[in-house]
Amino acid sequence: MNAFYKTQIxxxxxxxxxxxxxxxxxxxxxxxxxxxLGALKAGNANGSIPAWTGGLxxxxxxxxxxxxxxxxxxxxxxxxxxxAANAESYKDKISEGxxxxxxxxxxxxxxxxxxxxxxxxxxxxxxxxxxxxxxxTKLTEDGNGVSEVKVATPFPVPKSGLxxxxxxxxxxxxxxxxRTNAGANIQAGGxxxxxxxxxxxxxxxxxxxxxxxxxxxxxxxxxxxxxxPRDAGVVRLIQDTVNQTVAPRQSWVYTxxxxxxxxxxxxxxxxPTAGGLMTVDDVDMFNGAPDRFTWEILDKxxxxxxYNNYRFASRTNTYKDIIQTAHVNPALTRYELxxxxxxxxxxxxxxxxxYSQRDFYFDEDSYQILVAESRDSRGELWRLAETYIINxxxxxxxxxxxxxxxxxxxxxYTINALAQEETPVNFDVKPxxxxxxxxxLRQAGVR
Numbered sequence: 001m002n003a004f005y006k007t008q009i010x011x012x013x014x015x016x017x018x019x020x021x022x023x024x025x026x027x028x029x030x031x032x033x034x035x036x037l038g039a040l041k042a043g044n045a046n047g048s049i050p051a052w053t054g055g056l057x058x059x060x061x062x063x064x065x066x067x068x069x070x071x072x073x074x075x076x077x078x079x080x081x082x083x084a085a086n087a088e089s090y091k092d093k094i095s096e097g098x099x100x101x102x103x104x105x106x107x108x109x110x111x112x113x114x115x116x117x118x119x120x121x122x123x124x125x126x127x128x129x130x131x132x133x134x135x136x137t138k139l140t141e142d143g144n145g146v147s148e149v150k151v152a153t154p155f156p157v158p159k160s161g162l163x164x165x166x167x168x169x170x171x172x173x174x175x176x177x178x179r180t181n182a183g184a185n186i187q188a189g190g191x192x193x194x195x196x197x198x199x200x201x202x203x204x205x206x207x208x209x210x211x212x213x214x215x216x217x218x219x220x221x222x223x224x225x226x227x228x229p230r231d232a233g234v235v236r237l238i239q240d241t242v243n244q245t246v247a248p249r250q251s252w253v254y255t256x257x258x259x260x261x262x263x264x265x266x267x268x269x270x271x272p273t274a275g276g277l278m279t280v281d282d283v284d285m286f287n288g289a290p291d292r293f294t295w296e297i298l299d300k301x302x303x304x305x306x307y308n309n310y311r312f313a314s315r316t317n318t319y320k321d322i323i324q325t326a327h328v329n330p331a332l333t334r335y336e337l338x339x340x341x342x343x344x345x346x347x348x349x350x351x352x353x354x355y356s357q358r359d360f361y362f363d364e365d366s367y368q369i370l371v372a373e374s375r376d377s378r379g380e381l382w383r384l385a386e387t388y389i390i391n392x393x394x395x396x397x398x399x400x401x402x403x404x405x406x407x408x409x410x411x412x413y414t415i416n417a418l419a420q421e422e423t424p425v426n427f428d429v430k431p432x433x434x435x436x437x438x439x440x441l442r443q444a445g446v447r
Contacts, residue, residue, distance in 0.1 A: 038156030055121025145243030
């Protein structure tokens, strides 16, 4: 570990036994030597990671109806390409899962590394709220919830693995979003059936540990299945909570064949999804309650991670361009050198989960998990996940343009959140809270 980063980690961990609220001197660092979200503003010693200077702030006319979001870095060429043949030379800057992926698919998978751009940016009201959070937000005693969080990012200078995780869980993704997206579960031979959904999210931005239902809501989610035809018309409603050990997420489903709404079993933790290629808590790189694992900061390090994937997100791509036999098309993906928080989650004694250990790599500038890897009950490396983020810069939202989960043993994988052939993501949608109730669910299915 770099000595500078190691000193930082030691200093941060030394504060764990103290109050969870930052000292005034640390709060004042936000926006000065730290970014408004708490990352180091300075670049690294050799300049391969530049200083953060505000990130991307482009106007709405930067969106192209044909290509989608214009690629600010379109003219750039890779600085280097990591393959199975040279991976040993870069072991200190790639994850164990990425190394395993290179070895699993030596002739087809590679990592094209481009110049680093710290493009993450957020609206000013987010920065203002984060500074307030730094002064007031605390973890609940068991770590399964938070108190007094406004908007996003409760812990801009995290002191523990749980605090880093909560920054991901409560990161800013706008007030609401509507998107049509596609995905597929790809078999080892390359066959797949495309699925499509229309999703609407409504996010809570005022989290309170006061016992109220409203204060414990994370988001409301409505999903209508569009394809394949056998599943078309199924509508799901999820009311997701912050502290799921107090109030688990609730879900309902409308089935057009039965023309009725029924309560779904509670889904979470290691419930299989995506044809058995993911667990429910793999979605969004991690979601749900953290209570079955211990969470430890191992490192803050420099690592090659998926970043600024505007070429991947381009609407000039078809799904056939993206989905290849064993992985997404590496000619379309972009990796950059960024600082990440490496957090390890270990299954607690007596708890049940198909994963015994999980490693997560969080972007220091957004707290989005960029890379994750999971081990089975025997401790063997099993799955690698990567999310291909962009800054939706007309709204200053850092979010995925596709998320891949790779089975390192079977060679199968799943890819979701693709929208290259769909209508653009709508961050200006203003859904009514009443749309996210079981009473409205049947109406949504009929429409």
